[in-house]
Amino acid sequence: MNELYPWLLPLWQRWKTTLKQGSIPHSMLCCAAPGTGIEHVITKLSSAIVCKNADDEACGFCHSCELSQSGHHPDIHWVLPEKEGKGINVEQIREANRKAMESSQLGGKRVIIINPAELMNESASNALLKTLETPPEKCVFILITSDKHKLLPTIISRCQSWQLPPVKPQVLMDWLQEQPVLSSNNPIDWFCLKMYAQSPVSALEFLEKDKHAQWETLLELTAKTLKHQSLPLAELQTFFKSDPIEKVSWLTYLFSDIQKAHFNVLELQAPPIFHEMVELVSYQSAYSHFHHLQQLHHSLKTSSGLNAELLIVDWFISLIEDR
Known part of the structure; x- marks a missing residue:
């Protein structure tokens, strides 16, 4: 991806200045919500750090840039959970530490990216901390997190922190209106889409996959449970068989809005x-x-x-019992 999302540009401009000044720190902590596409600007930064000709961004033509663009640069290493729902374990961090200590394969800097950093377990965090206390030369650690407070305070203190600025509502609205999925001029239901106010990429996916129909099903199932004081078990099991984590987040937003409605502070018009x-x-x-x-x-x-x-059905049972 050559063009950055508009909400990433202010952070990239700040990093370009840092690159031009030659003041990229040995460890950086980047805080951003999931679904912002923060990985794109981290990739752009990493390419610039290892580029042979970079001033304030990668040249795009040298051998290093070709490798970066192909995703096979030997001096750029991503540390990710091995599978969804798993953390980042100590062996992964020890391997990253080994790569940090090795000489660069192309004679430049090395970049180690840990995403999401808050999923490191205690042993992994301690292993990383030892390396950050005595950082290797010509190596940059970049930690990406959506929840800075879950990291060890000692890790935070050894990193230069960068916060992605909040996505402004108008920026999100303008960007979504430009997307091909909205070419039919279908109106956007902002009441549900505001769930993704700080996760624009997720908002676009919501529209592209027509998840609005699933959102309406969730409203109907929840309302049915409350009205009839009975559990639509088969419907619930079918509905939550796919994407249960995201759908639980929808329920969380729904009950947050119910609280707001009781205080008459709901921002947008809601359906009946x-x-x-x-x-x-x-x-x-x-x-x-x-x-x-x-x-x-x-x-x-x-x-x-x-x-x-099972856990979600248990929650619906508690909803009935609370009535």
Whole structure:
């Protein structure tokens, strides 16, 4: 991807200045929400760091740039979870540390990118900390995180922190309006799409995959459970069989909005079915279920092997019992 998303440009301009000044630190912590495409600007930065001719960005023509563009540069290493729902383990960090200590294969700098850094377990974090305390020469560590507070304070203190600025609503709206998926001039339902206000790439995926129909199904299933005080078990199991983590995040936003509605601070006009739920769920109940859903979402994201469908059905049962 040659062109950066518009919300990434301010951060890239700051990094270009840092590159031009020759002041890229040995360890950087980049904080950004998932779904911002932050990986694109990190890739651009990494290419510039290893480029033989770079001033404030990669030249795009040297052998190093060719390797970067192909995704096979021997001095750029990404450390990622081995599979969804798993963390980053100590062996992965030890391997990254070994690469950091080795000489550059192309005679320049090495770049180690850890994403998402908050998924390092305790042993992995401690192994990385030892390396950051005595950083190797000509090596740059870049840690990407959506939750800085889950990192060891000692790791944070050894990194230069960079925060992706919040995505402005108008920037998101303008960008989405330019996308081919909206060429039919279908109106955007901002009431649900605001869930992705800080995750524009995820917002576009929501539209491209027509997830709006799934969102409406979720509203209907939740309203049915509340109205009839019975569990539509088969429908729930079918619905949550795919993308359960994302759909739990939708429920979390829904119950956050129910709380706001009780205080008349809802930002956008909501559909009638939402207002029906507000009448059926007290503020205190919405508050309790919101926090329960937050915990459930965190557990599903960070622990592999959990039975998501069972846990979600259990939550729906608690919704009935609370009425």
